[in-house]
Amino acid sequence: MTNFRVGVDIGGTFTDHLWYDERTGEMSVIKIPTTPGDLSECFIQGIQRMAKQLEAKSPHIPYVAHGTTVCSNALLERKGAMLGFISTRGFRDILEIGRQVEPDQFDFTVDRAEPLVPRYLRKEVDERIAIDGTVINPLSEAECRNVARELIEEGVNAIGVCFLFSFINNSHEIRAKAIIEEEFKLAGIEGFVSVSSGIAAEFREFERASTVAVAAYLAPVLQGYIKKLEHDLTMMFPSTSKLYIMESAGGLVGAGTAINNAHTTTESGPAAGVVAAAELGRLLGRSNLVSFDMGGTTAKASLMEDASPRLAFEFEVGTEQHGAFTTRSRGYPVRTAMIDLVECSAGGGSISWVDSAGVLKVGPQSAGAIPGPASYGRGGKLPTVTDAQVVLGKISPDQALGGEVLIDPVNAKVAIVAEIANKLGMTAFQAAQGIVEVANAQMEGILRVVSVQRGFDPRDFTLVAFGGAGPLHANDLADALGIQEVVIPRFPGLFSAQGLCQAQVSNEFVRTQVTRWNAGNLEGMLGAFKTLEDRAVTWLNSEGISNDVRMITRSMDIRYVGQNWELTVDLDQYPETEVELEEARLKFIRLHQQMYAHSSDTDPLEVVSFRIHAYAKSPKLKVRKIRKGSEDSSKSCIGVREVYFKKVDGSLACSIYDRVKLLGSNVIDGPAVIEQLDATTVINPGYVGRVDDYGNIYITPSRKS
């Protein structure tokens, strides 16, 4: 019997399955079209096919790690629960008013995001906790029961609760949850209840209320989906112990944790790609990385120093463009850790069109899995970025994309001529190049946001390009940004699925408890950590993580008394003595100096939140090396094709290589196209590709030019 770690990454267009043989390090992969109507279909189909393929090895699956779009789709399409909301008396409108700020200073016509709960489904109850946790007004249980009944009668199937200061004293929220659950039960409805102290016990009532609303809005959708997956998985593999879901922060959690914290899964798939890029960076000894992931529907960028993903703790979900930016209220703020990534609507399947002023546009509409790009011949009539690359000769007309879809260049050309070239008075070729350039400009934009806009010079970074379309565009983008090194991983189209197999089971526990910094409060600080550690241990138990692989790290959010924003300081150990406390203080001062270029050695400090990060140390993926060869790559050259390059403003006879045949140390001079089942890599004129021992391709400017 062979143990397989399984990663399943469902994207907008394709679903990737990767089975990793824990003994040999061998990876088996398939790519199938996503089934948007019922996402569990492409999940189960792939598992079945893969199991059949590997039947001889009598596969055993310890766990399946899953990157899902269920929650991000539900938010974008506003197809979550019918949600009710209960607040402290006088505050039901905070969910809609937010931070009151106009959504766009530059535009009087922009509105705030429509609230997830309309006002008539937002109720109030008598209760009030004071700043020190004492009860000013006890919870009116009768009122709580009444409003729960009213909401259930209106037809809600989920209720979120946010009371003021519940992050200090959660007793009212806990009681309210019990009452609401009783009422759901009495009504015979499988309702979902989420309380703010249970998912984001941090101060600032609007952000906490918004987080619990998002969580409760998504929970029933995620629950239905996961239950079906678990059921089908168990039918197929009774011994499969676990289904893990990837969170936006890049860690895996069990199904139960994911459902209760559905707001943490909105960037599930994109996070997996960044995890894989970080792992690759560590393997290759590169610490400054920009991960660039271009799939069928969107492109995402994320920047790393030290080869570890940067986390953001506040961001808005449910907007077309993602990213950690919070004052604009165009989406729904969520308080949770998330990999800091920026997204744009430029993918292989993004549809190109001409606007009323005669300007060429790409996206945000995507041809998706169905009907897909015109060249897939599955009924798509609108030109996509993929179609443009087919016309330019970069994607092979003979290629069977993912081994599944046959490319038809005639369909691609017909679509581009009808929708773009005719309207703009261009040739098909010019139109195709225009489409690629507009898409590239969008992607250059997000790469700039994560680098230049955050104070990093892209020239100091290695671009790790993946996703089905990433390696097609990476060289153009590196050229535009002055990036000196691009790495195309061995399986770019399945890289996110690989990240799922590499990720650790991991969770973060936070408690806001504002505490003055002095030795007299040491006990209180340790108490806060103790409470968190108890929760962490309970969770580790529930995930079935054995003692020998459990890891716990701790940190505190600290600020100067009088400030309102904190810095997170990692601690090597719990501060049990004054000396250790002083060490932590000095660490904060150094960090403050580093971040803000000033600090004070004498101003008093306070801790705002205590954090514990619990995770399982899982064995690293063993990446297999490929066979070694020489610089001579001619044996893997499978032909020559005319391919258009902007640099020469024309077509060049371009060598085509088969990725599978490439050997370690092979060198490929641009212009060149390297084909494999899951992606196509383009090396521009003036660049050179080098294959390393693991089969990764490094693209750098060639010395000759």
Added chain:
Amino acid sequence: MKSRHFLNVDPVAMEIVLNAFMSLCDESQAILVRSAYSTNIKERKDCSAWLLDHEGQPFCGGRFSGGQYNNSGYGPVGARILEKFGSTIQDGDVFVMNDPYLGGPTHLPDMSFLKPVFYHGKLLCFVCNQGHWADVGGKAPAQGVVGDATEIYQEGLRIPPVALYQGGKFNEDIYEIMLSNMRGPHERAADIRAHLAALQIAERRIHELAERFGVDDLITYMRALIDYSETRLEKAILNGPEGSWCATDYLDDDLGSDDPIPVKVQVCIQHKPKPNIIVDFTGSGPPARWGINVAGHGTWQMVIGVFRNLLVDETVPINAGFLRPFTVVMPENSLINAKPPAAVGARTETTYLVRDSILAAVMDAFPAKSRAPWHGVHGVGFSNKEGDRYFIHYQTVGGGGGARTYKDGIDSVHEVLNLPVEPMELQYPVRGLRLEYITDSEGAGTYRGGLGVRQDWEVLQDVYLATHSNRHKKPAPGVSDGKPGAVSKLILNYDSDNPIVLPRETSNYPLTKGDVVTVLAGGGGGYGDPLKRNPLSVLADVRNGKVSIWRAADIYGVVIDAKSWAVNESETESLRAKGIAGD
């Protein structure tokens, strides 16, 4: 012939440099927000960062600034610094100022810091930032932002541009004068540290750009950006309407007078001989006794801010070039062009009317971009001395936004973030009791104005209250048959047997532990005849408790059956046929 610098520069590099300038301002502002002590900066992001070229002209700013005020008023400040310090300006200087009568800040709390940036001995530009300090002295805590002072001398310490650092040497004398004239000197010292750090980061980024692009090219880009803004604006004017439009809005009253004070505006847009916009405030009122006056450049800033939104987008930097197509005619020594020593603390009451009267005037000329007038401004502050320290609370309350020509106004909205209850209670002896929409407060219309809001606070010890608030008598007007929003009120102990109406401009108003202060922030103006409003939109408002079932019938002529939540179509039709007059 004036040369247009941007025509000669690489359009791709220009885009990169523009983004780099904006980003370094954003980064600089973020450092202020994250590390300052003043609540206005740290929780409400009432601060900004921008850049002046080596001639003192603004050429770029950050992407988000606290409110519609912008860097366009800083040209005179830059010019003054260059004139006053001339050839003695050197690397390591930092200038500080807050005098609204010298350009730049529009009231004293907006403390401004400017640092010349040198590269290889050459003056490249100035990096600058501004933040709304909790206190700058004056007759009462937070006096600089409230409206009951009668002279600027009562509003705090007035600082012309002076050198806080000279060649890297700290000028302790100025520092001591500042801190000894302000409440909370310890916090102000920390604010200064944050301002200086933000300047330092901006300076570092400019140095990096100089290294990358070369000093001469970088200076060329700065100049080119100024021309770029002018050209983009001119093109936008040519793509828009020509014509002349006017509107008048009113401040409620003045100290010692119940007469409303007009803000009158005529907007004239011409495409020839070259694209230009004349904004004429002739007919606006005389200076007020209260601190609701505006220094002339504040009125300019509002005009610029409004037309930025109507004509272009955020990719066009506000700078000296943006000003060129404008002529702003302001009566000398008037409400909107005040002279010292007129008090200006609560100038926002007036500048919002400047903005909203322009918007109302051009609403039908810019139907896709404009909006009807909104609720005004409502600021509330609690303060007291605790031992040897002051606490100074201040926040603003968002009322209703104005209707658009094709959709409703935003409910409860403001330019600056609110102060949420939890962070407030963590810092101040004040308890939040309520933040909720006021039913029926919207200005009715085919598209309605936004709802106003009621916010209540209980004070947990004896404290002093400061307020500034308007639209108590003169509500936000409707446009094109739209109705005005509800008026605003400030009330002490609203739900008690003995409620007291509070003055709209006050400071040092004594409150007793347990007192409850209520702000009723009014609604936004509506657009179009309410009888033409889609009955289903009225139904949704009634269902959500935003509009009462009675008002639905009386004002909108829509009859709703509350049992089935449906519009009674026949009764609605007959009611609307009667053409009821509305309010």
